[in-house]
Amino acid sequence: MTSAFREDRSHFEASSPTTSVHGGRGDDGEGAATAPVRQSDDASSTDHVQEKEAAATPLTKKQKFKRHCGRFWWWYLIGAIVLLAILLPIIFLVIIPAIVQRILNDQTMPISGGQFIAVSPTKLNVSILTSLDSPLPARIDPMTLLLYNKDTPTFSPFVNVSLPELHIKGTTPLNIKNQIVTVTNETELISWFANVFDQPTVTLSTRGDPKIHLGALHTNGHLDKTVTVNSLNKLDGFSIQDLQLLMPARENGTNIQGTLNLPNWGTLDLGIGNLSLNLMSGDLRIGLITVYDVYLPRGNNIRYFNGELFLDTLFQNIGTILSTQGDALSGGNIQINATGNATVVNGEHIRFIETILNNRTVTSTTSVVKLASDLISSFTNGSQVSIPDILDEVFGNTTFIQEVLGNWNATKSNSTSTTKKRNLLASIPRSVRGPGALSLFKLGMKMTTGKF
Structure with a gap:
């Protein structure tokens, strides 16, 4: 029994050395037992000091942002890809066309000159001097501009003019020069020309669908403008x-x-x-x-x-x-x-x-x-001649002319026996009869014959 106990104890001692009350492991293992404990305490102290120093020196916003991006950059990459996939179609299909259309809508296109010349029953020589204004540099492809009357319920252009490629930057002149165009709607052209003749001002409406390039970007627009120009005023x-x-x-x-x-x-x-x-x-x-x-x-x-x-x-x-x-x-x-x-x-x-x-x-x-x-000088050429003789030579009726002059003051007669010539004179209003009118006629003759 005793030997068995000892064997067990020796076994216990070998695997689990005794420790002292102060934590030692016996005389032989005291230094070894205490050395690891001291190293662990030193490391803990160093970490604690570093943490205190880190806590004592806060990170700047830039450092925090860099640390944040470094941790979550892949989330931002995915978000940017998704955002661009949503925004780019909106920018190219909605925002840029809307900006271009707004610029087109703001165009005034004042007409400062031009011409309409008839060259045949169906063709005109057309020139128009106007201008475009754009805050953005742009290039416009060649296009067709339709001229029409805005007051006509149905869109019916009467002529079409062609525009070359245009480079617009700021206020840029637009000169359509000497284009021979075909009349596409004579009724509408007559309606427009009637206003040109009758009115002091007339409206001219134009419509077109330009393709506009802003650098590498391009979009389609719609131009529809009505301008007022001075006209013939009858x-x-x-x-x-x-x-x-x-x-x-x-x-x-x-x-x-x-x-x-x-x-x-x-x-x-x-x-x-x-x-x-x-x-x-x-x-x-x-x-x-x-x-x-x-x-x-x-x-x-x-x-x-x-x-x-x-x-x-x-x-x-x-x-x-x-x-x-x-x-x-x-x-x-x-x-x-x-x-x-x-x-x-x-x-x-x-x-x-x-x-x-x-x-x-x-x-x-x-x-x-x-x-x-003017008329009498046509006969006399400034020479001293007899006016009745000239009238007799031209009209073959001196008697009638003398009767007109002699009966200028005749009053209107209702008698059926009055001659035809006297009835004509009697129908003249009193405001044009009398010595005043005769004097004017005589004055003209005297001025021409040099007797005045």
């Missing part, structure tokens, strides 16, 4: 400047020539070829003149004309004519109206212009003294 200021009778008449019947003023108050120059005009006194047609190669830049335009004055109609209807001139003659003037008769380019009638001008009337008011002087 040729306000039209007047016959001078008039000369040709005696004898030329073989083609031409017996009158002179100059007239065709003012253009508009922004666009107009070319309409050879323009024939009816000369009217009231509703009575008393002549036909032609103005050649009519091209009307902005401002007054003095143009030569010639034609035929219907002298037989004029003197056979002297009473009717004088009756329609009552208001004008009371102020010492003669009023001559003109309406369109024909518009011809290269021997072809320009229907869309004739449709407009043949239904419009312009009025010229000329001093009786000046008109009489």
Whole structure:
């Protein structure tokens, strides 16, 4: 029993050496037993000191951000990929097109010049000077610009013009120059030209679909602008400047020539070829003149004309004519109206212009003294001749002319026995009869013959 116990004890001692009350493991293992404990205490102390030092020196925001990104960079990478996958389509398909469209909508495209010239019944020579303004440098591909009337319910362009490639940066001039275009809708063109003639200003609408490049990016836009330009305002200021009778008449019947003023108050120059005009006194047609190669830049335009004055109609209807001139003659003037008769380019009638001008009337008011002087100088060429003799030679009826002058003050008679000539004179209003009107006529003759 005893030996067994000892064996067990010795076994216990070998595997588990005794320790002292102070934690020693016996005499032989004291140093070895205590050495590891001391090393562990030193390491713990060092870590504790480092932690205290780290706690005493806080990280900067930049250091914290770098440490944060270093830990979670892959999360941010995934988030950036997802965000770009969402935003890029929105940027390219929504935001950039919206910016470009806003720039197009803000364009004013003021028209500062240009021309519309008829070259055939179906073609026009068109020039337009305008400008585009962009805060971003851009390139625009060649495109077609459609001209139309905005007041027409259905979009119906009347001509199309082509634009070349454009490079826009800031305010950039846009010059469409001398393009021969085909009339695509004559009815709409007539409607627009009618407003050009009748109104002081007219609107011109344009529409196109440009493809715009912003560097490497490109997008499609829609341009639809309406601008206001000055127009003809019924040729306000039209007047016959001078008039000369040709005696004898030329073989083609031409017996009158002179100059007239065709003012253009508009922004666009107009070319309409050879323009024939009816000369009217009231509703009575008393002549036909032609103005050649009519091209009307902005401002007054003095143009030569010639034609035929219907002298037989004029003197056979002297009473009717004088009756329609009552208001004008009371102020010492003669009023001559003109309406369109024909518009011809290269021997072809320009229907869309004739449709407009043949239904419009312009009025010229000329001093009786000046008109009489111009007409009489046609006969005399400044020489001392007898006016009744000239009238007798031209009209073959001196007696009638003398009767007109002698009966200027005649009162209206209801007697059926009154002669036809006296009835014509009696129908003239009192405002155009009397010594004043006769004096004006005599004054014109005296000025021409040098007796005044």
